[in-house]
Amino acid sequence: MSSPIRKAINSDALTRLAQAIAVAVSATLAGCSSHVPQTDAAHTPNIAARAKQKPVWLSEKPSPQAAQDVWERMRQGFQLQEGLGVNPRIEQQRLWFASNPSFLENAGSRGSLYIHYIIERLEERNMPLELALLPVIESAYNPMAYSRADAVGLWQFIPSTGRYYNLRQTRSYDGRRDITASTTAAMDYLTRLHDMFNGDWLLALAAYNAGEGTVSRAIERNERLGLPTDYWNLPLPAETQAYVPKLLALSQVVLAPEAYGVNLNPIANEPYFQVVEINQRMDLSKVAEVANIDEDELFQLNPAFKQRTTLDGPQHLLVPTSKAQLLTTSLQTMRPEELISKKPRKPVFEGADDIRVASVKRNYRVKRGDNLGSIAKANNVDIKDLQRWNKLSGKNLKPGQTLVIQDTGKRGSGRINTVVAANARTKSETRKPQTQYKVQQGDSLYIVAKRFNVEMQHLKRWNPRVGQALKPGQMLIVANPH
DSSP states (O other), rough: HHHHHHHHHHHHHHHHHHHHHHHHHHHHHHHHHOOSSOEEEEEETHHHHHSSSSSOOOTTOOOOOOOOHHHHHHTTTTOOOOOSSSOHHHHHHHHHHHHHHHHHHHHHHHHHHHHHHHHHHHHHHOOGGGGHHHHHHTTTTTTOOOOOOBBTTTTTTTTHHHHHHTOOOSSSSSSSGOOOHHHHHHHHHHHHHHHHEEEOOHHHHHHHHHHHHHHHHHHHHHTTTTOOOOGGSOOHHHHHHHHHHHHHHHHHHSSSSSGGOOOOOOSSSSSSSSEEEEESOOOOOHHHTTTTHHHOOOOOOOTTTTSSSSOOOEEEEEGGGGHHHHHHHHHHHOOGGGOOOOOOOOTTTOOOOGGSSSEEEEEEEOOOOOOOHHHHHHHHHOOHHHHHHTTTTOOOOOTTTTEEOOOOOSSHHHHHHHOOOOOOOOOHHHOEEEEEEEOOOOOHHHHHHHTTTTHHHHHHHTTOHHHHHHOTTTTEEEEEOO
């Protein structure tokens, strides 16, 4: 017998029992009291009515309270975990995250500026909140991330897909790095893929990685051979074979981080930034000065402005919520020329090698069979640096061509020693215990200062020859706070 039917029968039985008790009580009162000659029939229906009221079942659960932490809010919105069972491909990826806890911890630290915003946009569309972890896989939540395929930003859009989703790309502005614009574009793209593959999120994610054409052809192949056409059975490229399991494994680690030795710092469940409208060109350094915002933090929120000035981009800025009102008020009283810096502008993404500290240049003659990738790997430099040093727009090389290669300080300690010597300036600083920190992918001065709980101005003073843009492998001096 089903539970609803059983509940209905029990309810009717209770009602009949209550009516019988009411009649019996009335009869007893009538028989025992000489002052009341007959039963008060007017009250009997009221007792029966009360007995017929809908019962309150104790099994009903109160609605959950709003999460105080973004990670908890994310967990409450997971939709992709059901029916996974034991899957070796997921387990393999989960083992990697458990063996490299700092990867998710660092990505979470960088993403603390953006995760709340992304979760809210996903909830508005009723999309799985596991998708808020997609930038961890794509870019480690680094808006400046750049891939070999020329994919850029948190969501790693290539130029053509970015333009298709209205992410404008000019010399001064790249919408693929725009936090709000790229997030909207990514969700539009994922929604389109979800609809294209009949509501299958795993196929949509595979297509986000490999392209809808690749996934569609794999499905058609399996259909011709009479094979299953779900994600797990498709013959997809190796990267895509690992891509979806990686996101699912990462979600499981976020569900129970302590079980995997991962320490996720709490992120307040409230907006980190606010949109402030602007109506004139301004330099981000001046904006930061006016609103008392750390420059690096402002660049992290507005990384699409490649020249650190509001050219070619949208007429608004993202600023920390606590500083939005101050900036709005200041903009109303300032003259336009006060918001333009007289110093020559440096690109937001300028490499630390441009500082020319202990920089050694050498020439390399291209041999037959060489390419930029092999030369960069052999000399422990980045391809984009090779292109920048030699003003190369593409990747084609000719045998006999001479390339300039600069020593970036990755292989030796001369650069580190220079920085150490520069930091022994005051007795108070030399007495502080110091440590060396190796810059990770996606780090910035703001993030490093936040991680070590020190002021950014102190971090800059301890490392006077390090530029605003850090590079993986650089060494920083960090004096422990008192």
